[in-house]
Structure formats: structure tokens, C-alpha cells
Amino acid sequence: MSDPSFPGLSQGVSELRASEIRELLKLISRPEIISFAGGIPDPALFPLDAIGKAYQAVLQNPAMAGEAFQYSISEGYPPLRDWITGYLGKHGIEAGPEQILITSGAQQALDFIARALINPGDGVVMSSPSYLGAIQVFGTYRPTFISVPMDDEGVTLDALEAAFRQKPKFFYLTPDFCNPAGITTSLARRQAILALAHRYNVAILEDSPYEELRYENARIPSFAALEQQYLAGPDGDGRRLVIYVGSLSKVLTPALRIGWICADPALINTLVLLKQASDLHCSTINQMIAFDIAGSSHASQVEKLRKAYKERRDVMLEALERCLPKEVRFTRPDGGMFIWLEFPDSIDGTELLAEAVKDIQVAFVPGSAFYATEPKRNTARLSFSLGEPARIREGIERLAALLQNKLRANRAA
Ligand SMILES: Cc1ncc(COP(=O)(O)O)c(C=O)c1O
Incomplete structure (x- = not known):
């Protein structure tokens, strides 16, 4: 054929x-x-009730409605960015709005990060198995994939270190209840992975859309939170290597298409330019609705x-x-x-x-x-x-x- x-x-x-x-x-x-x-x-x-009320509140207020249906800034709707910084702060990630970019879901975040970092042939380390949508979008930038197997606590360290020796651009993983394997990276493993990343100077792309859907055991700090502790400590090397990606798709609804990136402001600046070049900004009405429901419910x-x-x-x-x-x-x-x-x-x-x-x-x-x-x-x-x-x-x-x-x-x- x-x-x-x-x-x-x-x-x-x-x-x-x-x-x-x-x-x-x-x-x-x-x-x-x-x-x-x-x-x-x-x-x-x-x-759905909260979504309905949020839309009505915007539509019934002419000033808000005007803003909701107008072009707006690429970084994202400021009140929603503030809500995100507050949310992250509750979970040990101190970040100012200049470290946040709102994206069209976590999926666009993965796309922009890959576009900003990957030259054809660059190494990209993936937990194995990994989220299919990440494999697909990274693949469009022609990297050399390096797969690292997992046990019950996450990726195995020997294999990860061997992968890091090849000087990859970043290591992608979903630390909590990963898609597809359901495995959570343990605290000890997170600390060891973070130490390796800093030793070999490899960025960690932490994709965390499921972290709120925890049914037992205590929440484990994110790589982003652990890195802040590390940077504040005596061995801190000043390099912010963790790129954290969050999403409201699993908690509110995927149709709002609200995700975000929290990272070093220098990277965020570049990603904002990509956002501008790609689709200008996320839907303002959706960001307003997300802000209203996230704040209330x-x-x-x-x-x-x-x-x-x-x-x-x-x-x-x-x-x-x-x-x-x-x-x-x-x-x-x-x-x-x-x-x-x-x-x-x-x-x-x-x-x-x-x-x-x-x-x-x-x-x-x-x-x-x-x-x-x-x-x-x-x-x-x-x-x-x-x-x-x-x-x-x-x-x-x-x-x-x-x-x-x-x-x-x-x-x-
Ligand atoms: C691990 C992972 N990352 C990202 C996404 C994309 O989510 P979003 O709806 O925020 O784009 C998904 C969706 O299933 C996912 O499972």
C-alpha cells in the first residue's frame, strides 16, 4: 500500500x-x-454547578465580561497565577509570579519545554514506561531517548546515573502514581535523583497532574520543594534544575485546558516568548472560570x-x-x-x-x-x-x- x-x-x-x-x-x-x-x-x-455559577458571574458583570473575551497577556491571568503561587506555597514550593507560566494544559507545557531545550539528537531520559503524550511530543523534536527502568520506588539509580553520564538535556518523570504504571517515586529515591541531577547538571522535568488524587499514605514533597530545601542548605549550588508542571485537568475539568510551569525565571522568560509565538495566551474566560472554581471549591x-x-x-x-x-x-x-x-x-x-x-x-x-x-x-x-x-x-x-x-x-x- x-x-x-x-x-x-x-x-x-x-x-x-x-x-x-x-x-x-x-x-x-x-x-x-x-x-x-x-x-x-x-x-x-x-x-458543573460551580462552573455554571462562575460563567454567570462573569457574564453578568460587563467589565469582567469585556476582559474575559478580550486578548490578554501571555504569562496568564494574574489572579490565577497568584492562586497557583499560593497553592504551590502550601506544598513547599515558594515561587513568585515571574516563575509561573499558565499553559493550555500540562500537555502544552511539555511541548514548550521540549521545544525550548531539545536540539535534534540531544538525550532525553524517560522513566520506562512513561506517559505516551510526553513520548509523542518530545519525539517531534528528534531527541535520542534514553529509557530508565523502574522498580516499586521509581526509576533505578544505577541506570539513571548511566543515563546522566551521557549528558542528556533533561529527565522526564511523573513522580506521583505515574501514568501508566501507577508507581510513586519514594522520598528517598527523590532525594537521590535530585542529588544525581545536581551532580551531573541535568534538568528534572517533573510532571505532576495526579498529585492531588492520593488515596492513602502521606503526600511526598515534590522535586521542586525538595530542590528549594537543597538550594537553601549548605550544599546548595544555586542552580534551579527542576521544572515543575501542574494541571487542573484532573481536579476540575480537562476542558478548561489549564496547566502551568513553575521554573527558573530565565527559562520562564523564554517560554513566555514561545507562548506568545504559539497561541498568544490561554483562553481568558477559561482562566477566569478556573480561578473562580479553584478558589472556591x-x-x-x-x-x-x-x-x-x-x-x-x-x-x-x-x-x-x-x-x-x-x-x-x-x-x-x-x-x-x-x-x-x-x-x-x-x-x-x-x-x-x-x-x-x-x-x-x-x-x-x-x-x-x-x-x-x-x-x-x-x-x-x-x-x-x-x-x-x-x-x-x-x-x-x-x-x-x-x-x-x-x-x-x-x-x-
Ligand atoms: C502524566 C500526564 N501528563 C500530562 C497530561 C496532560 O494533561 P493536561 O490535560 O493538563 O494537558 C496527562 C493527561 O492524561 C498525563 O497523564
């Missing part, structure tokens, strides 16, 4: 492929499918989400524990939306998905999509964020039975 791509595409985009996840999201709309595929928030939990919204998602996580873990063949390993996340499965080598996640959709009407994401290099095909990501507990239980029971049958057949063969 001839290549359907448009002639003359740049090298950066010619390898972009339709994401397996986006393709799979189409399955969610078929009611007979129990889908653990889409790692998206449950729309039933969106703060962030805490209550977080509490509501934690309660609902914790129940779903517990149901999924209980069913996995009870039904899954012993040869299949799974992670036990403290929060977030994801559980990661690792099958024996004989089972390929993509083949299993095809069978699961056809034979048992269950969907998930094959894990191979989440590797920047050397995909492990015997893996899968399950999301528990959508769905009634009874359906989650039912879906896992069906999946476990399919796996039992396949493993039995493989043994017999």
Missing part, C-alpha cells in the same frame, strides 16, 4: 502515529464494552474525587488479587487512575486486547504504547477512573478468566 502521508512532512512529525489510546477511546462509547482504557476523569464528578472537589476514585481503585485491586493468575503481576498505586499489569512473556498485550474486545467485551491499553524505546509487549494499563464498582469487578473477573485460559493453553502447548 502506498504511504498515505502528505508529501514533504518534516522529520519531526513524520513519525507521529495516531495514539493507540485515542483510537481506543472510541470503544468507550460502545455500551457493551467494559473499558479500562481511557485514563480520563469521570464526567459525573465535574463541578478546589479542596471540596479534591475530597469528592478521592472518595470516588479510592473506592474504584479498591474494587479493582480486590478483584485482581482474588482472580488474576499468580503469574501476572500488578502494581498497587497509592492514588491516580492506573494499575499496571505484567504478564508472563508468552502473552502479548496487543493480541490480548484484540481477544478481550472480541470475546469478553473488555478493553484496556496494551503497555507497549508507553515505551520510548524497547517496548515490553507483555504489559497492559488498566484505568479505574471510569465505571461503577460492579462493572469494574465484572470486567476484571472476565479478564482474569481469559488470562487463565490463555496461560493454560500456552502451558499445554
